[in-house]
Amino acid sequence: MNNAIGISGKTTAALLGVSAAGFIFNSIIYIMLHLKINLGQDITAFADRVSVYVGISTILLLLFHFAAIATILLTLRVAEKDSVLQAFIFFLSIISTVMIAGDFALCSDIVKEYGAGLTEGILSEFVILYFSQLLHLLFYAFAIVLILITSRKTLPDNGAKNPALKDEAIFLDVQYVGIFTSIMGLAILVALSLFTPLWAIKKGIITLCIVLLLPYAMIVAYWILLKIREKITEWYDEKQFQDVTKASFISLIASMLILAVFFLIQNLYTRFALMNVIWFPLYFFMTLLVFSSIVLYLNKKAGE
Amino acid sequence: MSSENIGNKQARLGNNIRRLRFDAKELSQLELANAVGVTRLTIHSIETGKFNPSVSLAIRIAKYFGKQVEDVFYLYYE
Numbered sequence: 001m002n003n004a005i006g007i008s009g010k011t012t013a014a015l016l017g018v019s020a021a022g023f024i025f026n027s028i029i030y031i032m033l034h035l036k037i038n039l040g041q042d043i044t045a046f047a048d049r050v051s052v053y054v055g056i057s058t059i060l061l062l063l064f065h066f067a068a069i070a071t072i073l074l075t076l077r078v079a080e081k082d083s084v085l086q087a088f089i090f091f092l093s094i095i096s097t098v099m100i101a102g103d104f105a106l107c108s109d110i111v112k113e114y115g116a117g118l119t120e121g122i123l124s125e126f127v128i129l130y131f132s133q134l135l136h137l138l139f140y141a142f143a144i145v146l147i148l149i150t151s152r153k154t155l156p157d158n159g160a161k162n163p164a165l166k167d168e169a170i171f172l173d174v175q176y177v178g179i180f181t182s183i184m185g186l187a188i189l190v191a192l193s194l195f196t197p198l199w200a201i202k203k204g205i206i207t208l209c210i211v212l213l214l215p216y217a218m219i220v221a222y223w224i225l226l227k228i229r230e231k232i233t234e235w236y237d238e239k240q241f242q243d244v245t246k247a248s249f250i251s252l253i254a255s256m257l258i259l260a261v262f263f264l265i266q267n268l269y270t271r272f273a274l275m276n277v278i279w280f281p282l283y284f285f286m287t288l289l290v291f292s293s294i295v296l297y298l299n300k301k302a303g304e
Numbered sequence: 305m306s307s308e309n310i311g312n313k314q315a316r317l318g319n320n321i322r323r324l325r326f327d328a329k330e331l332s333q334l335e336l337a338n339a340v341g342v343t344r345l346t347i348h349s350i351e352t353g354k355f356n357p358s359v360s361l362a363i364r365i366a367k368y369f370g371k372q373v374e375d376v377f378y379l380y381y382e
Contacts, residue, residue, distance in 0.1 A: 164334060168343040239346035239355050302349040 005078065008071040009150030012064065016143055019064035022057030023140070027133050029054055030107070034126050037114055047111045058104055061136070065097040068143050071150055073222055079169040086149070087176030087219075089142045094215040095184075096139040099132040106132075166237050170226065172299060174219050178292030181216040185285035188212060189278055202277050209281045216288070239302065247294035254290045258283055313381040320376055321351045324369045340364040 029050050036043050072090045079086065106129050110122055188208070192201050227235045236244060262279050265272055325331040333351070337344045340361060349355035350365075357365065357377075366373045 164344060165338040166341060166343045168345050171343075234341075237342040237346050238358055238361060239349055240343065242355070299345060302352075302354050303345055 005071065005074045005150050008067065008074055009147055012067040012071045012143065012150075013147045015060070015064035015067050016140065016147070019057075019060040020140060022060040023133075023136055026054055026057045026061070026103070030103075030126075030129055030133065033107070033110065037110070037119075037122060043111060043114060054107070058100060061100050062097070064143075065093060065100065065139075068139075068146060069093050069097065071146060075146070075150055076170050076173055076222075077226065079173070080164065082169045082172030082176070084176055085145065087173040088180060089146050090173070090219060091177050091180040091215045092135070092139050092142055094218055096135050098211050098214060099135055103129060103132050167226070168240070168299075170223055171236075171240060172296060174216075174223050175292040175296040175299075177219045178216050178288050179296070181213065182285040182289035182292065185209070185212045185281065186289070189282055189285065193274055193278065198274060198277065201274070205277060205281065209284075212281075212285075240299075243295050243298040243302075246298060247291050250294050251287050251291040255283065255287045258286050315379050315381055317353065317356050318378050318380050319350060319353075320378075321347070321365065324371070324376065328369065336365070336368065339368050 033043060033046070036046060069090070072086065072093060076086060076090065106125050110125050110129075113119070113122060113125075192208075262275060262283065265275050266279075321336075325333070325336060333347045334344045337347045340347075341364070342361065346355065346357075346361075350357050350361075362373050362377055366376045369376065
């Protein structure tokens with residue numbers, strides 16, 4: 001396992017350097033595209049000229065992200081202690097990967113819309129594109145931290161001499177990712193409610209929720225993959241089982257309260273149509289936040 | 305501390321795991337956890353009285369140290 005982490009870490013480090021150049025190139029192209037649009041210039045020839053290079057850079061960026069995700073998953077597998085930092089890097093890696101596909105789609109949309117004379121929504125598309133670049137930049141910074149962690153882990157004297165047979169680190173990391181995912185989900189839902197027209201929310205809410213849920217879904221899938229060889233009754237040890245049971249009970253009570261509030265809002269404010277569109281994701285992220293926080297709290301409290 | 309009400313007094317489950325680990329050449333919580341198939345945190349929670357183990361786990365821990373369950377776990381009232 002240590003060997004796999006070493007190889008994966010080195011591949012990530014090598015791809016980091018190459019893809020960083022691609023990332024900078026793409027960012028410059030996006031800025032140039034924005035400037036040309038602002039000046040009202042024709043962008044067809046420019047787009048044709050750079051599209052192949054942007055495509056190659058995007059592939060490099062994707063490869064780097066995949067290598068980083070593999071390294072994070074391998075590192076989580078052998079971690080002796082839970083780590084907020086590693087859980088956050090995992091969360092960021094998934095969001096950043098999804099945003100790469102988003103960048104590509106946004107760029108194509110911008111070029112097509114501008115070509116068709118539809119300039120109304122282009123500014124907001126550029127805002128998302130720049131935000132996405134910021135996310136990638138943040139991920140690059142954390143990827144350096146990840147590479148440092150993995151290089152430390154693969155030092156010969158620093159290996160786990162007595163690894164835990166019954167994991168607790170990844171169990172807790174799942175809860176951290178649950179908290180990050182739900183907080184981000186709630187923040188984006190609130191932002192959408194405030195700044196986006198209802199028709200646009202209706203159009204994109206399902207896709208958006210699937211994307212928002214990806215980090216949590218992926219780490220849960222990974223945890224299940226690690227557990228699949230064990231009997232289902234042994235997936236949790238008895239203390240974890242007790243914590244999950246308590247958290248489930250509190251989440252059930254909390255979810256009823258949350259739904260009661262939604263029910264009242266829908267009935268008392270009949271013109272509040274937004275709730276009809278976002279009630280389920282809002283409910284889901286709130287319940288996930290309660291569940292993951294309580295499991296984490298009970299675990300940390302017991303460890304004091 | 306885990307507790308049950310019996311009459312006016314509360315019965316609590318105490319244990320000698322810390323001492324037994326010490327006697328077993330400073331056996332670590334992780335080593336004991338691996339031997340009985342639980343997490344290190346579960347052993348820590350039992351040791352500090354924050355969690356009552358199941359009968360099965362109590363027997364496994366006692367067997368590991370070559371003791372009877374009553375030698376590892378005991379009830380006290382306060």
